[in-house]
Amino acid sequence: MILFGKVAILGTGLLGGSLALALKGSKMCGRIGMWSRSEATRRACAEKFRGCKVCAEISEAVKDADLIVLSSTVLSIPEVAKEAAKSAKQGAIATDVGSTKELIAKKCSEIFSKKGVAFVPSHPMAGLEKSGVQFAKKDLFLNAACFVCPSENKSATKAVAQMWENLGMRVFFKTPKEHDKIAAKISHAPQCLSSALALLADGDLDTFKNFAGNGFKDTTRIAKSDPAMWRDILLSNPKNISKNLDLIAKKLSGLSAAIKASDKKYIEKFLSRARETRLNLEK
Amino acid sequence: MILFGKVAILGTGLLGGSLALALKGSKMCGRIGMWSRSEATRRACAEKFRGCKVCAEISEAVKDADLIVLSSTVLSIPEVAKEAAKSAKQGAIATDVGSTKELIAKKCSEIFSKKGVAFVPSHPMAGLEKSGVQFAKKDLFLNAACFVCPSENKSATKAVAQMWENLGMRVFFKTPKEHDKIAAKISHAPQCLSSALALLADGDLDTFKNFAGNGFKDTTRIAKSDPAMWRDILLSNPKNISKNLDLIAKKLSGLSAAIKASDKKYIEKFLSRARETRLNLEK
Numbered sequence: 001m002i003l004f005g006k007v008a009i010l011g012t013g014l015l016g017g018s019l020a021l022a023l024k025g026s027k028m029c030g031r032i033g034m035w036s037r038s039e040a041t042r043r044a045c046a047e048k049f050r051g052c053k054v055c056a057e058i059s060e061a062v063k064d065a066d067l068i069v070l071s072s073t074v075l076s077i078p079e080v081a082k083e084a085a086k087s088a089k090q091g092a093i094a095t096d097v098g099s100t101k102e103l104i105a106k107k108c109s110e111i112f113s114k115k116g117v118a119f120v121p122s123h124p125m126a127g128l129e130k131s132g133v134q135f136a137k138k139d140l141f142l143n144a145a146c147f148v149c150p151s152e153n154k155s156a157t158k159a160v161a162q163m164w165e166n167l168g169m170r171v172f173f174k175t176p177k178e179h180d181k182i183a184a185k186i187s188h189a190p191q192c193l194s195s196a197l198a199l200l201a202d203g204d205l206d207t208f209k210n211f212a213g214n215g216f217k218d219t220t221r222i223a224k225s226d227p228a229m230w231r232d233i234l235l236s237n238p239k240n241i242s243k244n245l246d247l248i249a250k251k252l253s254g255l256s257a258a259i260k261a262s263d264k265k266y267i268e269k270f271l272s273r274a275r276e277t278r279l280n281l282e283k
Numbered sequence: 284m285i286l287f288g289k290v291a292i293l294g295t296g297l298l299g300g301s302l303a304l305a306l307k308g309s310k311m312c313g314r315i316g317m318w319s320r321s322e323a324t325r326r327a328c329a330e331k332f333r334g335c336k337v338c339a340e341i342s343e344a345v346k347d348a349d350l351i352v353l354s355s356t357v358l359s360i361p362e363v364a365k366e367a368a369k370s371a372k373q374g375a376i377a378t379d380v381g382s383t384k385e386l387i388a389k390k391c392s393e394i395f396s397k398k399g400v401a402f403v404p405s406h407p408m409a410g411l412e413k414s415g416v417q418f419a420k421k422d423l424f425l426n427a428a429c430f431v432c433p434s435e436n437k438s439a440t441k442a443v444a445q446m447w448e449n450l451g452m453r454v455f456f457k458t459p460k461e462h463d464k465i466a467a468k469i470s471h472a473p474q475c476l477s478s479a480l481a482l483l484a485d486g487d488l489d490t491f492k493n494f495a496g497n498g499f500k501d502t503t504r505i506a507k508s509d510p511a512m513w514r515d516i517l518l519s520n521p522k523n524i525s526k527n528l529d530l531i532a533k534k535l536s537g538l539s540a541a542i543k544a545s546d547k548k549y550i551e552k553f554l555s556r557a558r559e560t561r562l563n564l565e566k
Binding site: 125126127129144145170172182183185186187189190191192193194195196197198199200201202204205207208209210211212213215216217218219220221222223224225226227228230231234235238239241242244245246247248249250251252253255256257259260262264267268270271272273274275277278279280281 | 409468469476480485502503504508529562563
């Protein structure tokens with residue numbers, strides 16, 4: 001079923017690129033216009049997304065679009081929205097794929113409402129530790145969770161949610177505030193922790209190369225993620241992330257003190273509870 | 284080549300069990316005697332390790348053994364050593380597979396030297412997040428690192444190192460003190476961190492079940508490890524582990540403060556350096 005005559009994808013990284021591939025395979029939209037800031041990326045896109053129109057100008061990609069998807073990095077989304085709003089048609093719908101929602105929802109709703117465009121914030125939780133259009137794949141969204149923040153425009157909200165569902169995602173409706181609280185806990189703070197742990201190997205690389213096993217490697221896998229992307233995410237959800245980092249730092253200091261004091265019971269409770277929680281996640 | 288006429292494996296968890304399977308396949312030893320404290324485990328062993336003698340008494344397993352391998356949990360190793368020493372033959376060699384070395388090396392060297400048995404501490408770095416003889420497999424040691432702490436008895440040291448090498452391990456010689464410093468950094472502190480992160484989901488399980496992706500899951504995989512085993516490891520290497528935990532807690536607090544202060548440069552440097560370090564590990 002055609003949901004949108006034309007979709008404009010603004011930003012062609014892992015998520016934007018995967019969305020283009022998934023939409024092409026889905027018959028949910030007629031045409032796809034794509035925009036990337038970088039000429040090299042546009043060339044790669046023209047190669048990879050045959051049948052999509054790859055544009056050097058936002059206005060060209062957005063022209064006549066029924067759905068505008070903002071899929072550039074978090075802090076650049078409002079800028080791209082401003083530019084997109086200039087060429088957006090009245091009655092169009094806009095959404096985004098950013099990892100934080102409060103800041104984006106506030107700014108973009110304002111920008112688009114002036115042009116009669118309904119903005120429905122989304123966050124498809126389908127990242128990898130790899131970035132860039134070269135890793136895009138059409139089944140990236142399958143079975144992953146997707147947050148949608150309902151806008152006042154109910155039919156626009158429904159259409160955006162429908163698109164993600166048709167791509168195989170499990171859609172959850174949350175306010176931007178609720179989203180940012182959840183995302184800090186399940187994704188942003190773990191990212192910071194993984195990076196902090198990776199830094200243990202800084203200046204001692206040979207030791208880690210020789211001796212570190214899969215435990216260390218798995219625990220630090222996501223530290224390989226794009227720093228610029230994550231910098232922006234951390235900057236746009238500061239209170240929630242800091243709160244969780246302070247909490248974990250406190251837990252570590254508590255465990256450290258217990259270890260120094262040979263507090264067998266504390267240590268065992270800490271580890272047992274962690275294990276039980278982690279095992280329950282898989283039930 | 285036969286290295287040892289008889290090997291006694293005292294403690295039949297993942298490591299002890301895997302060692303029995305690997306030795307059986309290697310033709311490095313003539314006979315294998317195994318001991319487990321638990322009757323249920325002994326029954327499972329009798330089933331799994333056909334050709335090995337599964338004993339209810341340490342003395343029986345140790346009798347006539349040329350190599351005694353202490354493969355019970357870290358804090359129980361000295362106790363088992365005491366019992367084993369009573370029946371050990373003069374000129375035998377003993378080793379262990381414990382995750383910490385200073386405490387074990389000191390206690391066990393003392394215990395065995397009185398009986399004319401050379402003790403050569405080992406640490407094959409081949410754990411999994413799963414424990415127990417049911418997960419034992421003969422290729423567990425392949426390509427993993429193994430620490431051997433040289434004893435005064437050079438031929439005993441050589442024989443123990445040779446055994447691990449023959450099983451496909453990369454052997455490194457370190458003093459117990461050096462070992463414990465390294466292990467705290469590459470293994471013990473990461474274990475604590477993974478558990479601390481898993482505790483974020485404690486009391487908020489539904490949220491994590493719905494929304495947590497592979498990032499959180501991989502980062503907390505090792506939190507599923509056996510709490511009793513790890514409690515003993517933490518208790519037997521307290522100073523080195525605490526030092527690293529305090530260091531990571533400090534890094535997290537620093538990052539948290541930078542996020543609160545919107546310190547873009549600090550955040551980017553933190554994440555970039557972590558990424559670079561992690562990528563270099565794979566080079």
